[in-house]
Amino acid sequence: MSDLSLADVYRARRRIEGRVLRTPLVASPALSAVANAPVYLKLETVQPTGSFKLRGATNALVRLAEAGCTRVVTASTGNHGRAVAHAAHALGIEAAVCMSSLVPSNKVEAVRALGAHAHIIGKSQDDAQREAQRLVREEGYAYVPPFDHLDVIAGQATIGIEIAEDLPDVEQIVVPLSGGGLFAGIAFAAKQIAPAVRLTGVTMERGAAMHASLAAGRPVLVDEVETLADSLGGGIGLDNQHTFSLTRQLIDEVVLLDEPSIARGIVHAYEDEHLVLEGAAAVGIAALLAGRLGDSPVARGPIVLIVTGANIDMNQHRRIVGEALQGATA
Template sequence: MANRFVTLKDILAARERLQGISRRTTLEPAEFFSQMTGSTVFLKLENLQKTGSFKLRGAYNKIASLGKDAGKGVVAASAGNHAQGVALASSQASIPATIVMPEGAPITKVERTRSYGANVVLAGQGYDDAFRRAREIQRETGAVFVHAFDDPLVIAGQGTIGLELLEDLPEVEAVLVPIGGGGLISGIACAIKEQRPQVQMIGVEASGAPCMLEACRIGKAHELASAQTIADGIAVRRVGDLTFEMVQHYVDQIVTVDDEEIAWAILMLLESAKLVVEGAGAVGIAALLHKKCDLYGKKVAVILSGGNIDVNVISIIIERGLVKAGRYLRLRTIVTDKPGSLQKLLSALATGGANVISITHDRIKPNVPLKQAEVEISLETRNAGHVEEIVRSLEQMGYVLGILK
């Protein structure tokens, strides 16, 4: 199947292989997001797939097709989700697996990959560095390389999501799909466009890693100088040759979202839909919320591709999302170091309806004048308008404020 377009027949065959292996994830109506956007929104919950992402589908379809070729095991490169998919698939097939992951890969993804029995090698600063090291190991050992996205069998496995989506929502008008290397959107777009060519397929990339958008702009796969985004699952510098061709053929539009927009989407999914979704999985909702494409009044399916987010990172992302939504404010000011000064400031904040989360009062900093004290306060606020009201009120009282990021 190398170097040829995936077909609907390939995707149907992949579905047969995946029977009893992958979950048929639900397609949930999302009233909150429908009200916010004016679209009728449905969420495809691949964050609840086995291993926490869609990657098991493609990895298993590839490994289950190897037969005698797998005698020396498999090797793969991954930022985390493909790693877990390959590890679980190879363990079920009793095939040894070596997975190369970036040195900065989330600890939870590394440990879960090891828990499935794979040998994990940490190398490089990102997916592309890990990919090069994995290729070296493949040449040294003769193992079969299981590409994260640029492989027809992997793409066909991911395409089974499109089959399920059309069966559950045949009247869908647009589908928003995350793009990293392009394997997910290639499979889904093929499955849907071959049956319903009028459905609008929209890819969403992180603005810090727009490798597919750049490839489409210049007309060929091209390696970016860097890929920096909180959405580590799609932090890819170069798309695949096959996925690039399939995207050109099947995908109608590609848009980008920045890290602040992604953080806010993660927060909204957590708070309003009660869903834990990683950065890569939240880009579709981010694009919808920030109106990156005109989908008003349409029935829209959004692929939540994964939920493997590090618990140490999620607090940072939530804080960034709260700041974006005007729900969290940190400020610094100077007060007179005498009884009642801090009380006066806190009373003003209480009158303004802000809830104090934490406060630091420091009168011995070298840059703080004698008889004065520096106060840093973290506040819970309602929205951006509420933040403006609080800042304006305090400034009118004579406080000189510094807004902390």
């Protein structure tokens, strides 16, 4: 399947212990009623950087630090950059984060607040990636990929181990789908432990690179456009080494969502789950509310929704919730 092993994932868990939280798995009565099956939320929002990305970044940077690395660079849509900045700061490593102009300003400022150098370049994740590669080539930085790297995948895969331990009878895991590091990691670990578990990837209709690549049978380029699920934007890399093949082998279904559905997921999370979520983190909730989960004869539940991050611009969040309230009272 790949060079990744379950032993790698357990080693990653030991490596990040004490630096990354084991996150709670909480029942959602409201969503369970909608699905007519037990639904649980895996709350990566409680990580120190507000998203799951800290797992993979920490695993990769600890290994680099052990090898004597002192400077790292990455390309990011925001959350991975923040995670790299956090892990680098904790390890005493210099960090640079390359981001496109589409990355929300709150995520850029969060990177800078952790002492990393923020390089804003171009209008796509691919532009940011090229700048990161230039820094590697010309200035000697070590590159920490946002998803297509075995240490990063192994770090994210620790979520799958935690789910299998906390909910051994899980039948379906619903994962936001972007570059595939999170999906591939969780799916790999979960299916190694419980081969019958169903893995569903959820993403936005607009600019979904992994979905387009799966449909084409190879990594392809897509136009990156603005979306409420901005953390799911960006390409998967035409030279993708790991996440495309792992995702293609492990995924059972892809669900695509329009922007109103994503907004509804954000609003439900706030009103019914008391969670402030970014759009990418709300896509599992949104898919369930849209009737896209829970009806499969293959998997009735328990269902776990991976809630990936809380780093939404609060002005945007207030607008989305306010518009929903206005619509409800109109």
